[in-house]
Amino acid sequence: MTAEIGKTRYGCNLQGALSTLEAVEAVVPIIHGTAGLGIQSFAANKSGNGIVGSINGYSVPSTNMYEKQIVFGGGSRLREQIKNTVRVIEGQLYVVLSGVESEMISDDVVAMTQEITDQGYAAAYYKAPGFRGHARTGYEEVVAVLLDQIAGKAPKQERETKSVNIFGIIPQQDLYWQGNLREIQRIMGSLGVKTNRLFGDGEDWQSWQSVPAAALNVVVSKWGVKAAENLRSTYGTPYVFIENPGLGPDTDNFVEIVGEQLGISKNVVDNFLYSEKKKFDYVIRQFAEYYYSYDFRRKISVIGEESKVIRYGEFLKKYLGMQIKTAVITDYEGDSQEQQPVKSLEKIISDIVYSDDTERIEEKLGPDNEIIFGSELEAGAAARLNAELFVIGNPQNRELAVSGVDIGYAGAIALIEKISRIGRGI
Amino acid sequence: MGEKFGRHIAIYGKGGIGKSTTTSNISAALAEAGYKVIQIGCDPKSDSTNTLRGNAYLPTVLDSMRSGKKVHLADISAKGYGGVLCIESGGPVPGVGCAGRGINAAVSLLQELKLFAEYKPDYVLYDVLGDVVCGGFAVPIRDGITDRAYVVSSSDFMAVYAANNLFKAISKYAPAGGARLGGIIGNGLSAGYSKMLLDDFTNRTGTKTVEYIPRSLVVSQSELYGKTVIEANPHDKHADIYRRLARYIAQNDDLTIPAPLSVSELRDWAKIWGDRIFDYETGIVAESANI
Numbered sequence: 093m094t095a096e097i098g099k100t101r102y103g104c105n106l107q108g109a110l111s112t113l114e115a116v117e118a119v120v121p122i123i124h125g126t127a128g129l130g131i132q133s134f135a136a137n138k139s140g141n142g143i144v145g146s147i148n149g150y151s152v153p154s155t156n157m158y159e160k161q162i163v164f165g166g167g168s169r170l171r172e173q174i175k176n177t178v179r180v181i182e183g184q185l186y187v188v189l190s191g192v193e194s195e196m197i198s199d200d201v202v203a204m205t206q207e208i209t210d211q212g213y214a215a216a217y218y219k220a221p222g223f224r225g226h227a228r229t230g231y232e233e234v235v236a237v238l239l240d241q242i243a244g245k246a247p248k249q250e251r252e253t254k255s256v257n258i259f260g261i262i263p264q265q266d267l268y269w270q271g272n273l274r275e276i277q278r279i280m281g282s283l284g285v286k287t288n289r290l291f292g293d294g295e296d297w298q299s300w301q302s303v304p305a306a307a308l309n310v311v312v313s314k315w316g317v318k319a320a321e322n323l324r325s326t327y328g329t330p331y332v333f334i335e336n337p338g339l340g341p342d343t344d345n346f347v348e349i350v351g352e353q354l355g356i357s358k359n360v361v362d363n364f365l366y367s368e369k370k371k372f373d374y375v376i377r378q379f380a381e382y383y384y385s386y387d388f389r390r391k392i393s394v395i396g397e398e399s400k401v402i403r404y405g406e407f408l409k410k411y412l413g414m415q416i417k418t419a420v421i422t423d424y425e426g427d428s429q430e431q432q433p434v435k436s437l438e439k440i441i442s443d444i445v446y447s448d449d450t451e452r453i454e455e456k457l458g459p460d461n462e463i464i465f466g467s468e469l470e471a472g473a474a475a476r477l478n479a480e481l482f483v484i485g486n487p488q489n490r491e492l493a494v495s496g497v498d499i500g501y502a503g504a505i506a507l508i509e510k511i512s513r514i515g516r517g518i
Numbered sequence: 519m520g521e522k523f524g525r526h527i528a529i530y531g532k533g534g535i536g537k538s539t540t541t542s543n544i545s546a547a548l549a550e551a552g553y554k555v556i557q558i559g560c561d562p563k564s565d566s567t568n569t570l571r572g573n574a575y576l577p578t579v580l581d582s583m584r585s586g587k588k589v590h591l592a593d594i595s596a597k598g599y600g601g602v603l604c605i606e607s608g609g610p611v612p613g614v615g616c617a618g619r620g621i622n623a624a625v626s627l628l629q630e631l632k633l634f635a636e637y638k639p640d641y642v643l644y645d646v647l648g649d650v651v652c653g654g655f656a657v658p659i660r661d662g663i664t665d666r667a668y669v670v671s672s673s674d675f676m677a678v679y680a681a682n683n684l685f686k687a688i689s690k691y692a693p694a695g696g697a698r699l700g701g702i703i704g705n706g707l708s709a710g711y712s713k714m715l716l717d718d719f720t721n722r723t724g725t726k727t728v729e730y731i732p733r734s735l736v737v738s739q740s741e742l743y744g745k746t747v748i749e750a751n752p753h754d755k756h757a758d759i760y761r762r763l764a765r766y767i768a769q770n771d772d773l774t775i776p777a778p779l780s781v782s783e784l785r786d787w788a789k790i791w792g793d794r795i796f797d798y799e800t801g802i803v804a805e806s807a808n809i
Contacts, residue, residue: 163623164584165614512584 099450101422101487102188104222107133108230108265112154113187113282114145115263116238117296119181121147123154124170125191127471130154131381137264137323139489142240144264144292149303152175157193161440163464166194170204184297185241189215194223214240214297221309228315228423231262235319238300241327246301254354255286257306257323260316260399263291267486271497276310279347282364283356304329308353312337312499317425325448334400336346336436339407340372340504368501375505379512386515389413393457395420395466400498402437404465404484407441407504412511414443417458420466422448463514480514524554527767528644528658528697532680536705538566539741540731540760541645545570546633546748547757547764549600558628560658561586562609562617563646570598573744578608578623585684591631597751601639601684615621617647618654625657641768649680650687659688660695666773667697668728670705672710675788678719684724685778698773701728703763704767708733711798715791722787724777729763731756 103111108124109134113121122131134149155173157166164513170188178186186208190201205217218237220230240345242452258276261269270292277287288306289295309320309331320331337346346366351361382388392414394401399423408414419441428446437444445456453475457464464474467485474481483490484498497503527546527772531537538559547734559566564578576596598604607624609617614676634642644658661665669684671677681702692698704727716727740750745756779787 159619159623161615163580163615163617163620164610176698197614197619205698303711 099457100448101450101467101469103133103136103227103265104232104473105225105227105230105233106189106220106222107136108225108227108262109189109218109220109234109297110230110304111137111264112231112262112291113189113232113294114148114152115269115291116300117145118182118184118236119297120145120177120181120186121152121185122165122170122188123128123152124173124188124194124199125154125157126157126193127154127158129191134185136487139487144270145438147181147183151344153181155194162343163198166199167199168405170194170201171207173457174204174208176216178208178211184214184240186213186215188215189220189234190217192221205249214241214245227265228262231265232318233314235259235316236322239303239319239322239326240301241318242300246304249302249305250308252286253307254284254356255288255302255306255408256280256310256354257288257290257303258316259290259319259489260311260313262313262315265486266397267484267488267493268496268503270497271493271495272499272503273500274495275497275500276312279343279364279503280350283347283351283354283360285350285354285356304476307351308332310334310350313397319365335434336402337399337499339403339499339507340411340501341369342403342406342410343368343500343504359473372501372504373379375508376507379508382512388511389415390462390514390516391415391417391460392465393418393420393461394464394484395422395453395464395470397423399433400485402434404498405437405440407507408465409449410503417461418445418456420445420447420453420456422453424448452508457488463483467500482514512515523558523637523668524639524642525768526642526664528646528664528667528702529703530646530650530667530680530684531703531705532649533547533635533647534676535672535677535680536731536737537670538645538765539569539737539746540703540705541643542569543566543746543748543757545602545641545763546599547747548600548641549602550748551764551768553768554638554640555602557598557604557634557645559604559606559645560621560655561626561645562612563619563647564606564608566606566718567596567598567602568644569741569744569746570602570604570750571596571744572598576604576606577747578606579627580608580610580620581709583623583627586588589627589631591633591743592635595633599746602640605633611668616654618657621646621654622657627663629747636685641704646765649657650683656687656691656696657808658690660697664697666700668700668703668767670703672704672706673709675713678768678788681719682723682778682784685725685776686739686809689775689778692775695761697723699766699776700773700790701726704729704730704731707731709795711791715795718791719787722777722779728766729759731759731763750786755777775807 113119130152155169161169188205199218208215216237218234236321273289280287304327311320311333323329334346394404401419424446431446433444450469461477462479464470464485467481468488529541545555547660548752579594595605609620669679669681720726736751736754736756741746743750
């Protein structure tokens with residue numbers, strides 16, 4: 093089945109890969125494609141995701157191919173760009189990303205990358221034509237490239253029994269990626285567990301060298317499963333895939349599973365969760381007045397990535413008594429008509445739609461919705477339904493999300509603070 | 519494209535089938551008859567117009583583009599036999615880049631240089647690389663560049679297969695203003711059944727064979743001299759065949775949209791001819807074979 097997609101919400105394969113690489117300090121992406129490829133990604137991320145890394149936006153090296161290189165091949169232009177990049181940008185790893193045009197003409201990206209590897213530089217390539225996937229597959233696959241670079245090359249190290257790597261949170265694509273990685277790190281830290289966030293401030297290529305030393309890989313969305321599978325087969329590292337790491341008390345399940353896997357004493361886990369719950373209750377009591385004054389038992393719809401829809405859906409229904417009319421999952425693969433509904437979601441909602449087409453999503457939202465939890469793309473639908481729009485995902489341009497969080501207890505408290513504005517026209 | 523100057527004709531066919539030889543002889547015959555002719559070779563091999571120019575070196579359009587300097591018509595064209603203006607689009611080294619895009623870029627550049635407005639030709643012949651493997655090779659029959667195409671084919675299955683592929687491209691683009699088919703030019707026909715095989719194929723695809731050019735040493739000899747038959751052996755009967763073909767192509771307005779065979783139809787058709795050829799060679803005359 094083919095259909096035109098109206099206002100799709102995800103960037104291309106290359107954008108996902110580039111956004112991922114930019115979030116690792118000292119990793120230098122080199123784009124092999126036509127002018128504007130990197131800038132489009134930059135412009136999209138600039139709308140509110142935070143522009144991270146020292147090599148980003150205008151400073152990403154690019155071959156800026158033009159017609160001559162398309163007709164005669166762009167291999168030598170890429171060689172030139174790689175050679176100049178290693179001269180002027182000091183990096184711990186260089187990753188060549190080839191875009192649509194260079195892949196259409198099958199430029200020999202492999203040989204060009206090999207040339208600098210032969211000269212002693214750490215370098216890799218990822219064939220990232222936009223038509224081969226979207227931003228999420230770009231993350232998934234470029235992470236595989238990075239892991240492949242560690243395999244057999246990282247210094248031999250003892251496994252640390254209380255350390256984890258986090259996978260499944262996509263840098264610069266997930267709205268609160270920085271805050272969420274930090275919240276998981278905070279939770280783990282409270283259990284005495286060291287966390288390799290791998291992306292964001294202070295995380296560089298050296299951080300990736302210690303990936304094999306972790307005792308457990310923690311996966312919080314389906315986009316991190318392949319990385320964890322890869323590490324299990326390469327290093328025998330076990331992993332847990334918890335698609336709903338939770339908001340507020342829903343976090344307990346996540347913490348208990350990880351704690352058990354790492355052999356953390358039950359006392360330590362329980363004590364931590366008890367103190368978190370106490371803080372949460374303190375906030376809920378303050379919120380109660382607002383809750384009853386402005387009646388938060390609203391009819392809502394939640395639109396976003398699968399893991400986010402589950403997390404928000406469960407929290408909003410269980411703790412705020414909201415009634416979910418429709419859940420729309422936007423990051424599915426394959427045909428939208430052939431998706432198997434997520435079991436945990438089925439318990440809380442009967443109407444689950446799979447679509448990343450803004451117009452189709454709008455058609456699916458019923459007239460009795462009072463709040464739409466989605467992205468800026470739902471602004472039209474919210475206006476038409478005379479509902480409030482509560483932005484929980486990209487694209488959005490309302491805030492620079494550097495410390496925002498929507499995971500764990502911190503996420504629940506931040507969400508309640510924000511949600512308290514609802515219903516008062518501010 | 520703006521004002522159209524002259525009649526623009528594309529000539530396709532499988533590699534090595536004699537497209538360039540045929541096209542060059544048509545150009546030479548048209549020039550001999552007093553017409554202003556341009557022949558544009560659309561093949562990375564860039565040897566389409568060799569026999570019109572005595573094998574002299576001619577920089578290709580894409581070579582000039584590659585140099586990055588401003589391109590002038592004089593740098594990329596040469597007058598050959600009878601004043602035929604010869605141009606080669608050129609292309610990348612084999613295995614690198616995109617030859618299809620190269621043809622597209624070369625044709626665009628020729629338009630930018632106002633080649634046709636400057637030269638005001640009566641006929642422009644595009645000699646296009648073998649099989650229509652991707653969009654780039656269909657450029658000459660799209661976008662209103664030519665309004666008619668001919669395909670050179672022998673009676674070999676792979677040549678007919680390439681012709682059928684071109685039919686597919688024509689039937690796809692013609693309804694939107696692309697070129698229509700003038701017909702098949704049978705070339706290098708030596709076997710007794712060759713004509714019949716081609717005629718049977720044209721019957722099935724709603725097209726026609728416009729000329730039958732038998733295999734000949736004269737053609738090979740002229741080519742070795744770096745000349746067309748028209749120039750090297752003007753009194754040979756083959757020169758007359760080319761003159762007749764050139765006259766036909768110059769005047770013919772009977773253009774069709776072919777009905778290409780599907781892959782399985784083509785395979786089944788080939789099998790039938792496999793049997794017929796054997797019967798023919800062994801002297802068995804089938805009732806329906808019309809031999």
